[in-house]
Amino acid sequence: MQFTTQRLKKSVAMAAAVGCVLGFGLTGCSTGGPSGPTIQAQAPSTVSGDIEFWHFFTDREAEVLQNAVDSFEKKYPDVHVTVKSGQDDEKMRQAIAAGQPIDVGLSYSTDQVGPLCSSGAFVDLQPFIDRDKVDMTQIAEVAQSYTAYEGKRCSLPALADTYALYYNTDMFAAAGITTPPKTLDELTDDAVKLTTFNADGSIKTLGFMPLLGYYENSEPHWAVMAQAGWLNKDGTSAVGSDAAWQKLYAWQKNLIDKLGGYKLVSDFQAGLGQEFSEQNDFQTGRVAMNIDGEFRTAFIADQAPDVKYATAPLPLAADKSKAYGAGYITGNVLGIGKGSTNPEAAWALVKYLGLDTDAQVLMGNGLKNVPTVKSALTSPDLEVSDEYKVFLEVYQNPNSQTAPASIIGSQYQTILGQFSQKWQSGDASDVASGLAEVDQQINDAVALGSMG
Amino acid sequence: MRPTTRRRGLVALAFLGPALLGMAVFFVYPLAMTVYYSFTTFNILSSPKWNDFANWKYLVGQDPLIVTAAVNTLWLIVILVPIKILGALLVAWALTRARHASGVLRTIFYLPALIPPVASTIAFVFVLNPSTGPVNQMLSLIGLRPGWFTDPAWSKPSLVGLSLWVLGDIMVIFLAALLDVPTEQLEAAELDGAGGIARFWHIIVPAIRPVLLFALVTGIINAMQMFTEPAVASGTAMGKATVGAGSSTTLGWPSNSTLTYGQLLYQRAFGSNLMGYASAMAVVMFVVTGLVMIFLLRRFSGFTAEVAR
Numbered sequence: 001m002q003f004t005t006q007r008l009k010k011s012v013a014m015a016a017a018v019g020c021v022l023g024f025g026l027t028g029c030s031t032g033g034p035s036g037p038t039i040q041a042q043a044p045s046t047v048s049g050d051i052e053f054w055h056f057f058t059d060r061e062a063e064v065l066q067n068a069v070d071s072f073e074k075k076y077p078d079v080h081v082t083v084k085s086g087q088d089d090e091k092m093r094q095a096i097a098a099g100q101p102i103d104v105g106l107s108y109s110t111d112q113v114g115p116l117c118s119s120g121a122f123v124d125l126q127p128f129i130d131r132d133k134v135d136m137t138q139i140a141e142v143a144q145s146y147t148a149y150e151g152k153r154c155s156l157p158a159l160a161d162t163y164a165l166y167y168n169t170d171m172f173a174a175a176g177i178t179t180p181p182k183t184l185d186e187l188t189d190d191a192v193k194l195t196t197f198n199a200d201g202s203i204k205t206l207g208f209m210p211l212l213g214y215y216e217n218s219e220p221h222w223a224v225m226a227q228a229g230w231l232n233k234d235g236t237s238a239v240g241s242d243a244a245w246q247k248l249y250a251w252q253k254n255l256i257d258k259l260g261g262y263k264l265v266s267d268f269q270a271g272l273g274q275e276f277s278e279q280n281d282f283q284t285g286r287v288a289m290n291i292d293g294e295f296r297t298a299f300i301a302d303q304a305p306d307v308k309y310a311t312a313p314l315p316l317a318a319d320k321s322k323a324y325g326a327g328y329i330t331g332n333v334l335g336i337g338k339g340s341t342n343p344e345a346a347w348a349l350v351k352y353l354g355l356d357t358d359a360q361v362l363m364g365n366g367l368k369n370v371p372t373v374k375s376a377l378t379s380p381d382l383e384v385s386d387e388y389k390v391f392l393e394v395y396q397n398p399n400s401q402t403a404p405a406s407i408i409g410s411q412y413q414t415i416l417g418q419f420s421q422k423w424q425s426g427d428a429s430d431v432a433s434g435l436a437e438v439d440q441q442i443n444d445a446v447a448l449g450s451m452g
Numbered sequence: 453m454r455p456t457t458r459r460r461g462l463v464a465l466a467f468l469g470p471a472l473l474g475m476a477v478f479f480v481y482p483l484a485m486t487v488y489y490s491f492t493t494f495n496i497l498s499s500p501k502w503n504d505f506a507n508w509k510y511l512v513g514q515d516p517l518i519v520t521a522a523v524n525t526l527w528l529i530v531i532l533v534p535i536k537i538l539g540a541l542l543v544a545w546a547l548t549r550a551r552h553a554s555g556v557l558r559t560i561f562y563l564p565a566l567i568p569p570v571a572s573t574i575a576f577v578f579v580l581n582p583s584t585g586p587v588n589q590m591l592s593l594i595g596l597r598p599g600w601f602t603d604p605a606w607s608k609p610s611l612v613g614l615s616l617w618v619l620g621d622i623m624v625i626f627l628a629a630l631l632d633v634p635t636e637q638l639e640a641a642e643l644d645g646a647g648g649i650a651r652f653w654h655i656i657v658p659a660i661r662p663v664l665l666f667a668l669v670t671g672i673i674n675a676m677q678m679f680t681e682p683a684v685a686s687g688t689a690m691g692k693a694t695v696g697a698g699s700s701t702t703l704g705w706p707s708n709s710t711l712t713y714g715q716l717l718y719q720r721a722f723g724s725n726l727m728g729y730a731s732a733m734a735v736v737m738f739v740v741t742g743l744v745m746i747f748l749l750r751r752f753s754g755f756t757a758e759v760a761r
Contacts, residue, residue: 093497111723115497410724411724418708445724448493448729449725
């Protein structure tokens with residue numbers, strides 16, 4: 001059969017029509033959930049009904065959440081909570097986007113607060129907060145910052161992960177070091193003293209791993225040590241213009257060189273144990289100092305109870321020493337899905353898990369995360385060891401930092417991470433121009449994410 | 453149209469209906485939506501907003517990782533796929549020659565392919581751990597200590613090693629094809645004085661050409677979409693053999709040497725919330741895959757009825 005021009009035109013027109021119907025006519029289906037629940041003008045005297053609660057915890061940790069929900073149901077006997085555990089963040093976001101009636105969602109990623117808030121997927125909690133006259137000062141400012149986006153409060157913090165310095169006290173004593181490092185210079189000196197070598201010249205034990213990408217050595221965690229900034233108020237990159245980043249990278253390069261160079265250190269890194277196993281390098285004594293979260297105290301108690309260690313705030317650059325006591329803070333966030341069919345009961349659960357002292361203590365003790373409400377931090381029921389206490393102090397330190405919410409999620413961190421890999425391996429030598437390029441790449445991505 | 457012909461047409465349509473419906477719902481609709489989204493700013497949570505060609509401009513000139521991911525994927529297609537096919541063919545040929553314990557040998561070579569990819573990758577990375585793995589402990593006796601999945605220079609060759617370990621799936625198809633090669637032709641060629649290489653090129657290869665083409669086509673498609681193995685290998689080599697929270701941050705490690713096009717697409721869609729841009733990437737992948745398949749099928753015509761006869 002000959003394919004004439006007329007037939008071709010007809011076929012193209014038909015294909016275009018089908019494409020239009022499929023592509024545009026059904027566009028709304030993917031994001032066609034409800035526009036958002038409405039709230040009552042006055043706080044109801046009682047709440048009742050069924051709600052659905054999605055969270056990502058599994059196994060033992062899911063049981064801790066279930067205990068908290070059980071105590072909520074005792075307090076609100078007319079509310080029944082259906083708990084969906086083990087729900088990954090991405091799955092939850094897709095379910096909310098599809099209009100599934102998720103009343104309360106618990107997300108592990110503060111990086112997603114930007115899209116969740118700006119899109120309305122998590123509803124604005126400010127009307128609830130204003131109506132019920134919730135005292136937000138009971139939550140540390142940094143935790144308030146990572147649960148809102150561009151002034152819109154769409155979530156509350158529900159336990160924090162706080163990062164500080166772990167150090168092996170036996171190794172410190174053997175090296176004649178009596179106190180943890182408070183400045184980056186001291187960290188360098190201690191790292192060198194604590195590093196030992198094998199007969200073949202390879203590293204046997206390392207004082208401190210100077211490479212980013214290793215365990216919890218990430219740009220956001222290190223930024224605190226130089227009090228370096230990430231984003232400007234308009235969402236564009238501040239990395240290239242903040243001199244703190246350049247100082248931080250210069251310090252890193254110096255430390256790598258003093259420990260024997262990139263090849264030696266990366267060879268040592270190649271033999272690392274899995275971070276969340278018994279073979280974790282700090283737990284096995286391969287590394288004397290590590291940056292890690294408060295949850296490591298529980299891992300050490302469980303997997304390596306014989307390790308003698310202590311914790312301290314992160315060491316800081318010499319010109320930022322007044323901020324000593326700071327660390328990195330992130331955490332879980334709670335919000336009400338835009339498809340919630342029972343927003344008052346959902347708000348009751350969010351308020352309970354996010355602001356109730358007993359619930360916070362219950363979850364803090366069970367998960368070994370830091371409670372986000374100040375009353376829970378000082379509760380006599382909170383189980384606090386000397387090592388864990390440091391994290392409570394870091395959480396309350398006004399100089400502690402988090403990674404800000406962005407329209408492009410965590411991509412701005414990933415872009416800086418690309419530069420870090422080049423820098424530390426020696427593939428990049430000009431930090432200023434490298435960071436200027438990072439600025440450009442972040443700004444391009446932010447512009448793309450903000451279009452339309 | 454005559455009533456009989458029309459009735460036959462309707463009956464045929466009725467039989468085809470379920471398949472056509474499935475095609476429309478699970479292929480045509482997602483494809484059309486993907487093309488549409490590629491011209492929008494979209495983050496799943498909000499309605500897509502038309503942004504003209506912004507995603508395409510970013511793809512062509514601004515994405516700092518697109519070239520790296522494309523080159524890595526091309527490397528896998530050009531190096532990994534042929535090596536795996538040759539390896540599987542070699543093993544299958546050797547198994548046809550085995551005089552003893554051929555059943556046991558076939559089982560041994562096929563078994564790794566039965567292991568779920570995540571488990572097999574984790575095990576492989578542990579075996580190749582530069583410090584504690586048995587392979588490097590043996591190699592160190594002769595002064596060798598490759599970095600395998602922790603060294604950018606070794607990471608892609610290590611993925612080739614992994615693919616060779618789990619070549620059982622394609623090997624078993626080659627084995628069946630080789631056992632189906634007419635023995636009388638081989639014997640006749642041998643009587644005519646043809647050597648082993650001549651018999652291989654002029655009798656065996658033509659006989660198994662459809663299977664070779666099948667292996668090539670599926671191998672290239674798998675390589676273009678490769679995600680799981682390099683992702684798990686990167687995470688495990690980084691000491692973060694976890695999934696879920698933050699898993700996209702380990703993709704490509706070390707130094708983006710294992711970052712594939714599919715991984716970058718996933719990272720842009722779910723890590724950066726640039727779903728519109730990821731859709732543009734998906735369209736490119738679809739078009740490139742389609743063109744490669746058209747070229748292969750036209751060039752080698754291994755699936756034609758003529759050859760199948």
